[in-house]
Amino acid sequence: MAASENTAVDPRERVIRAADELFNAYGVHAVGMDKVRDAAGxxxxxxxxxxxxxEALILAVLDDRTRQWNAGVAARTEGLSTPREKLLAIFDFLLEWFGTDEFRGCAFINAYGELGGELPSVxxxxxxxxxxxxxxVAGLVEELGGPSQLAAQLAILAEGAQTTAAIAGTAQAAGDARSAAETLIDQALG
Known part of the structure; x- marks a missing residue:
């Protein structure tokens, strides 16, 4: 982002964006507030x-990540008419996300792993x-007429794909998880 664009953005948003990028790239412990200051201007x-x-900044970043996640899933499922299509579109969303340069795994899983033992708020x-x-996911499975355990299984596939993709450094886990999701849905609906 150019300096002139950066100053046009609300300071709170600049700080959240800068902290998010730094936490994502280096981890929360490795990033001091001085680095956030420098990056956010x-x-x-x-x-x-x-x-x-x-801690308040970390929680604001996680809140923003929630907004980003929800918006990404909503955008990917927009215009789809069936619950099955929407469930599978979650994995298409993951595939797109895993292919981005900034993907370093799930911010929530990373934050939990790094801070879960010391910050109950995280x-x-x-x-x-x-x-x-x-x-x-459970709401979509219910619309689909599938059993409740299918929702847990599909959510676990999505979570596992995020961790696997981060560790492997490839987006393949999203495609593998999507294929497994198709099999689970088809089997559950018999």
Whole structure:
């Protein structure tokens, strides 16, 4: 982003974006508030007036990631008419995301792994996002007329694909998970 564009964006948004990019690239512990300041072009005084602690900033980043996730899934399922198509489109969304340069795994899984033992607020935020996703999948499975365990199975496939893709460094896990999802859906509906 050009400097003139950067100053046109709300300071809170600049800080969240900068922190998100840095946390994603280096991990939360490795990023100090001074690095966020430099990347966002916002003074530490202003950052701390917006986010009273690094924990508050981490939670704001996770909240923004929730918004990004929901928007990405919604965009990928827009215009699809059947629950089956929408369920499979989740894996198409993952395939697109895994192919981006900034993909380093799921921010929620990464944050939980790095901070779950020390910040209960992060654990709560991660669980909230994961539960919301599972509820979304469960709603589609219910519309489809499938058994409730199918929702858990499909959610686990999506979560596992994220971890596998991050570790393997390839998007193939999304395609593999989509194929497995098709098999599970077809078998569950008999």
């Amino acid at each position: 916002v003074s530490l005084k202003k950052i701390y007036s917006l986010f009273p602690s690094k 654990v709560e935020a991660v669980r909230k996002q994961k539960c919301a996703f599972q509820d979304y």
